Every structure is written in structure tokens, then in C-alpha cells.
Amino acid sequence: MLTRLAGVAAALLVLGGAALWLMGGGGDRRLAADSQTLAVGARVYEAACAACHGKNLEGQPNWQRPLPDGGLPAPPHDESGHTWHHPDAILFRITKFGGAAEAPPGFKSNMPAFADSLSDDEIRAVLAYIRRSWPAAIQARQAEIDRRFREAR
Numbered sequence: 001m002l003t004r005l006a007g008v009a010a011a012l013l014v015l016g017g018a019a020l021w022l023m024g025g026g027g028d029r030r031l032a033a034d035s036q037t038l039a040v041g042a043r044v045y046e047a048a049c050a051a052c053h054g055k056n057l058e059g060q061p062n063w064q065r066p067l068p069d070g071g072l073p074a075p076p077h078d079e080s081g082h083t084w085h086h087p088d089a090i091l092f093r094i095t096k097f098g099g100a101a102e103a104p105p106g107f108k109s110n111m112p113a114f115a116d117s118l119s120d121d122e123i124r125a126v127l128a129y130i131r132r133s134w135p136a137a138i139q140a141r142q143a144e145i146d147r148r149f150r151e152a153r
Contacts, residue, residue: 033128033131033132037124037125037128037129038125038128038129038132040121040122040125041125041126041127041128041129041130041132042129044118044122044125044126044129045126045129045130048114048117048118048126049077049126052074053074053075053076053077054074054076054077056078057076057077057078057081057130057133058076058078058080059073059074059075059076059077059078059080059081060073060074060075061073063075063076063081066108067110069108069110070108071108071109071110072108072109072110073110074110074111077130077133078133078134079133079134079135079138083130084131084134084138084139084141084142084145085142085145086142086145087145087146087148087149087150088127088146089146089149089150090102090149091127092120092123092124092127094111095114095118095123095126095127096113096114096115096118096120096123097113097115098111098112098113098114099111101113
């Protein structure tokens, strides 16, 4: 199962990188984690994300086991999940355009698109809010993943 998830994650990075290169970024600008941005992020997370990903970013139970429809439950956004394994641009696109926008063919994603309900800055604020919850070592690892992704483009 972990091998399958790792393969899916790698495919998401490749597909997402190609899509971003073709379409331009959108998620390339990281908002500073100042108190105002984090307050907006917390408010938007509570309103738009917490119902699926948990009030405390804990995700749904058994998030690595497929549901009857073939999709996966919402993963945690804390350090126990895989959110931090992705560069900012991919996280932005998944949030804005839904999980299907970054999923490989045949992969069922239940992540909805928020392009019609959240502004780009609100999406970035949510990502800053999520990122801020991670321990410093995880934040540093994700920043390195993000840096390498940007350099590869």
C-alpha cells in the first residue's frame, strides 16, 4: 500500500510539474506567515476544509484505505500526513482545481475544487496556516522539496 501511495505521489509531482509549466504557476507565490495571513487561513480552513480534514488537521480515520467509491478518505494535514511531501505549487493546484487535476489517470480523488469559492490569496493563506502547524524540521523539509521543485522548472 505504501509503495502504491509513493507511486501516486511521484506521479502527482510529475503531472503537476508538467501542468504548471504549461499553464503557468498560480501557486508559486508563498504568502508570509504573518498573524493576519494565519488568521485568514484559520478562518478559511475552519469554513472550507475542517469538515473533511478535521478541526485539528487530523484527517479522516483510515485515510490510507480506499472507500467503497475507490477514493481515499481526506488525509491529515498535520505532520502525520503527506501534505508536506508536496511543493507549494502542487498543493495550490490541488486546492484550487481539485484532486483530479493532479491525479494520474484512473486515480479517484474526492478532493473538490475551490476555484469558485476561494481566492488565490485565501488558498495561499490556508496553506500557510497548515504549514505553520508542522514542526520546524518538517517545515524545513517541505521548503527544500518546494525549492527543488521550483529549480527543476
